[in-house]
Amino acid sequence: MSAAPLTTVAAHRQSCLDLVRPLPPLDLALRDALGCVLAEDVVSPRALPAFDNSGMDGYAVRVRDVEAASEENPVGLPVVGDIAAGRADALRLVGGTTARIMTGAPVPQGTEAVVPVEWTDRGVSHVTIRRAPAPGQHIRLAGEDAAAGTLVLEAGTRLEPRHLGVLAALGRARVRVRPRPRVVVVSTGTEVVEPGLTLARGQLHDANGYLLTAAVEDVGALGYRVGVVADDARELAAVLDDQLVRADVVITSGGVSEGAYDTVKEVLSAPGAHAVRFDRVAVQPGMPQGLGTLGEQAVPVFTLPGNPVSSFVSFEVFVRPALRRMLGDEGPDPQRPRVRALAGTGWTSPPAKEQYVRAAWTRDAEGRFVVEPVSGHGSHLVTALARATCLAVVPVGVARVEPGDEVECVLLGPLPPEAGLDVPAGRA
Numbered sequence: 365m366s367a368a369p370l371t372t373v374a375a376h377r378q379s380c381l382d383l384v385r386p387l388p389p390l391d392l393a394l395r396d397a398l399g400c401v402l403a404e405d406v407v408s409p410r411a412l413p414a415f416d417n418s419g420m421d422g423y424a425v426r427v428r429d430v431e432a433a434s435e436e437n438p439v440g441l442p443v444v445g446d447i448a449a450g451r452a453d454a455l456r457l458v459g460g461t462t463a464r465i466m467t468g469a470p471v472p473q474g475t476e477a478v479v480p481v482e483w484t485d486r487g488v489s490h491v492t493i494r495r496a497p498a499p500g501q502h503i504r505l506a507g508e509d510a511a512a513g514t515l516v517l518e519a520g521t522r523l524e525p526r527h528l529g530v531l532a533a534l535g536r537a538r539v540r541v542r543p544r545p546r547v548v549v550v551s552t553g554t555e556v557v558e559p560g561l562t563l564a565r566g567q568l569h570d571a572n573g574y575l576l577t578a579a580v581e582d583v584g585a586l587g588y589r590v591g592v593v594a595d596d597a598r599e600l601a602a603v604l605d606d607q608l609v610r611a612d613v614v615i616t617s618g619g620v621s622e623g624a625y626d627t628v629k630e631v632l633s634a635p636g637a638h639a640v641r642f643d644r645v646a647v648q649p650g651m652p653q654g655l656g657t658l659g660e661q662a663v664p665v666f667t668l669p670g671n672p673v674s675s676f677v678s679f680e681v682f683v684r685p686a687l688r689r690m691l692g693d694e695g696p697d698p699q700r701p702r703v704r705a706l707a708g709t710g711w712t713s714p715p716a717k718e719q720y721v722r723a724a725w726t727r728d729a730e731g732r733f734v735v736e737p738v739s740g741h742g743s744h745l746v747t748a749l750a751r752a753t754c755l756a757v758v759p760v761g762v763a764r765v766e767p768g769d770e771v772e773c774v775l776l777g778p779l780p781p782e783a784g785l786d787v788p789a790g791r792a
């Protein structure tokens with residue numbers, strides 16, 4: 365019996381992308397919008413700052429009244445007002461007088477500079493000024509940050525804390541963004557047990573539920589972890605059905621290969637309100653994959669293989685791009701930079717498959733990236749997965765990577781600084 369040809373990684377990834385759409389934009393409260401992609405151009409509704417105000421605690425003055433001030437010849441002025449931040453009434457500075465003013469308070473009309481309190485005797489009814497300010501000094505002008513109508517943030521921006529800060533500064537309580545997809549993660553397997561519980565012989569703890577839910581959240585989506593579901597077709601069908609009300613995507617792990625109790629495959633291959641296709645993909649690890657939709661609302665589902673490393677690699681290669689698409693975050697993935705590295709040691713690869721090797725990168729004396737596997741290829745070896753700092757990608761057709769060969773690596777963390785920019789120890 366000859367097996368069906370394997371689906372290529374590229375074709376399967378495209379099918380995953382085709383299964384999803386960017387979620388329709390929603391107005392979210394600012395507190396809920398961190399990490400979401402902006403779905404509107406944000407224009408400043410008014411000048412920012414909205415009014416001329418003081419940049420220092422000090423005294424509002426006319427320049428000509430204090431231009432002669434020096435340490436040797438201080439200038440005295442009567443203090444005719446005291447202006448705290450938040451003062452709302454219109455004030456006018458009369459020549460030959462000054463007003464005490466606090467940082468952020470509106471400057472009275474006619475103010476030409478603010479003398480910082482440190483240059484004075486801090487007088488309350490009369491002040492002595494020991495230095496002359498330059499015209500305009502410490503006056504923050506209305507609109508100098510943004511004039512009314514300025515484009516402040518462009519649609520497509522992924523919102524970081526400083527973007528939320530500027531939205532709040534513009535007075536926005538809500539913002540139009542692509543919401544985070546709600547992703548339900550279901551681990552399957554009668555042998556799989558909740559961490560914290562004692563194992564009987566033959567059992568193991570649910571690594572995938574935690575790994576995949578966290579991976580979902582790491583991309584910026586909302587992860588809902590469902591407890592482990594046993595290999596029981598009725599139970600699994602009922603859980604999947606129940607979860608659909610809160611799911612934009614469902615991810616399952618386990619039960620998709622050729623075993624007698626591969627329940628995910630059994631349930632989702634049977635007739636019903638779902639359309640799921642099971643394929644063998646030319647990838648190591650992660651060969652058995654399923655994708656399709658569940659329920660009347662056609663909620664996308666990705667069924668990942670149960671071995672934890674297979675689950676992780678499948679998520680990275682197939683699900684992560686799909687979730688990013690739903691978030692409206694397409695293009696190169698800033699969290700997964702790619703570098704080309706020299707193999708430090710050699711290893712074998714199945715030539716019919718694209719291989720993703722748990723590996724660690726270093727830099728050699730010339731600053732070049734060097735990569736080495738951190739373990740064998742077994743897709744149950746989770747501790748090596750935790751040690752890996754990148755996935756080395758070996759293309760189809762390669763049976764052996766030789767030491768010194770160039771290999772593409774997907775970094776599992778941010779791009780490290782260039783060799784020349786490294787901060788020497790003790791100098792940070």
Ligand SMILES: Nc1nc2c(c(=O)[nH]1)N[C@H]1C(S)=C(S)[C@@H](COP(=O)(O)OP(=O)(O)OC[C@H]3O[C@@H](n4cnc5c(N)ncnc54)[C@H](O)[C@@H]3O)O[C@H]1N2
Nearest residue numbers: 551553569570571572618619620621622651669670671674
């Ligand atoms: N005769 C064949 N056997 C297998 C094939 C095949 O093509 N023919 N494919 C192998 C490959 S490749 C993979 S990958 C696995 C995928 O199997 P399933 O998706 O059906 O997963 P399970 O059989 O349910 O589990 C596999 C393995 O992973 C452990 N597991 C499952 N869930 C979890 C979890 N949540 N946390 C930690 N570990 C988990 C499970 O106990 C098994 O050891 O099939 C191969 N077999």
Ligand code: MOO
Nearest residue numbers: 649650651674743
């Ligand atoms: O493809 Mo399986 O994912 O080798 O372990």
